[in-house]
Amino acid sequence: MKITNYIENIKKALKNPTIINVITVAIISILVKGLGFYKEIIVAGSFGLSELLDTFFIAALLPGFINEVFLTAFKLVFIPNYIAEKKSSNRIGAFQSTSFIITLVISILFIIISYLFTDVFLETFFKGHTAEYYHLIKTQLYYLLPCILFWGFASLLSGLLNIYDDFKYASIYPIFTSIAMLVCLLFFKEQLQEKVLAVGMLIGSILQFIFLLFITIKKKIIKIAPPDFYGYHAQTMFKQVPAKISSGFLTGLISVTDQYFAAQLIIGSIAALNYGLRIPAFFTAIIVMALGNVLLPYFSKLALTNKEEAFKTLYYILKRLFLGLIVVSVILIFLSDFIVQLFFERNEFSSNDTKTVANIQRMFLIGLPFTICGNIIVRFLTSINKNAFMAYISFASVILNIIFDIILMKYFGVFGIALCTAFLQMFRSLVYLKYTTKQQKVLAT
Incomplete structure (x- = not known):
């Protein structure tokens, strides 16, 4: 049955x-x-x-x-x-x-x-x-x-x-x-x-x-x-553009700072960081493109007619998506060495390189569910024109990224930089989720 x-x-x-x-x-x-x-x-x-x-x-x-x-x-x-x-x-x-x-x-x-x-x-x-x-x-x-x-x-x-x-x-x-x-x-x-x-x-x-x-x-x-x-919605759009641009610009700086700090370590750290990000980035790009491109107009339409239903739909998607991504992440973490060996280990890419990249990849995979779910929440907040808050969080993220990159790289080297990124994605997604639930309560009152 x-x-x-x-x-x-x-x-x-x-x-x-x-x-x-x-x-x-x-x-x-x-x-x-x-x-x-x-x-x-x-x-x-x-x-x-x-x-x-x-x-x-x-x-x-x-x-x-x-x-x-x-x-x-x-x-x-x-x-x-x-x-x-x-x-x-x-x-x-x-x-x-x-x-x-x-x-x-x-x-x-x-x-x-x-x-x-x-x-x-x-x-x-x-x-x-x-x-x-x-x-x-x-x-x-x-x-x-x-x-x-x-x-x-x-x-x-x-x-x-x-x-x-x-x-x-x-x-x-x-x-x-x-x-x-x-x-x-x-x-x-x-x-x-x-x-x-x-x-x-x-x-x-x-x-x-x-x-x-x-x-x-x-x-x-x-x-x-x-x-x-001078139309109402045109003016609303113009007001949202600076916040959205600031958020995108500051978010882009996170990867730049990671590359900068990786350059301070041993030769090959930048390459290892980039190779370790390839597989998590592939999954992120596919899922975010598939869900994000569809959900932004979907949420925008739904929010105009029934905001409460829009929030419920978001939470429904996030719960199931997060659980599914945890399963995927755990599997990929266990198979990390095999995946890196399959795709990269040849010619100048040695078995020692495989171990290094696989461990970095594991750090990024820890943050994978939060990264993707955070992106979905960002699409939702964009659909209801709450871009200013995201700009503030992006600024805070850049500062935290610099601080924790410096601290963690001293103890764990390039692995610390990857771990910092994972923690940062957790922080961003949880803050976005908290803000979203607060917006729901504001609308309900």
Whole structure:
């Protein structure tokens, strides 16, 4: 009887549109990430640990940071406020136009700033290299800067598709960059030479934008009207942007400080820290993309009609997700040595390296359930425009990360840095959960 009920519950769950969307996004995300990983294998095989690859990563650092911190932050606050505008006045044409103009202005502004301050950036953070080295960086950077504009528009268009429940298109579009870079690398390497990776990324960003624009026009999602910068929900969105950007910026600094402190230890500590993060980061990316992309618009819509139900749904998801992730984490912790040996131990990667990385990986896996659940809570708080609190917690997290990195690395070396990150994820997720329950009580009174 219990087995029959269990099967019936699964069948019922598989008919739920939200669960179907989550599964769809998860499958597509695995496909996209898989092709991206294959692309990295081809790039590594083509260039090794060469000067060209180093300079490409440096050139991509600034545009990538702008995309992740500023453009993605704007998309995340755009979604709940667009849904609120659609629900209330339904002047979505004006809201879309306002958002597109803001994205255009922000993108162009950062392109100009990046171009003008390239020399200052390189001299400040990457001193002591040859003129040829800097020339390689600049050559590739000038091809990558226009990507900021196309990434900005693609981010906004993917947000629109998420709002209208077209998750498959909003999830698969990054695959164009991997395809474009592979094509350039495999067929045009001789012609493009040192520009091959940068040109591939630029072409990929253009194709992403064209694909999403075509889909949104075809589905009649784009509705352009005279912009309104003073509308209620537009103003609410503008007020949320600084807090969201600050939160993203400060959160990004945590990994930077970890890398900095790892550099103070023995040679190989940075590489060990990065290898130890690969598997936990893969699980985090897939689950957060699958759940986060679907749940942000879902919570935004539900919060407008029934906030109490939105809170209950969040807690329901968190309980089951947390228990499932504990099981996954325990299994991965026990299999950590085998996993590292399977994926990494070859050539210069020795058995001693496997032991080091496996132990670091265990530290990160301890924090895995908290990391993923914390990200889901962040999506929920974003959906109800509570971004200021997250900025304060991000600032506190950076300070705590510096303090505990210094303390723990003295006793445990690079393992202490990984352990600090795990503790920090526990702290952040528990504080976010406490704040969320407090918000529920405030709304109930």
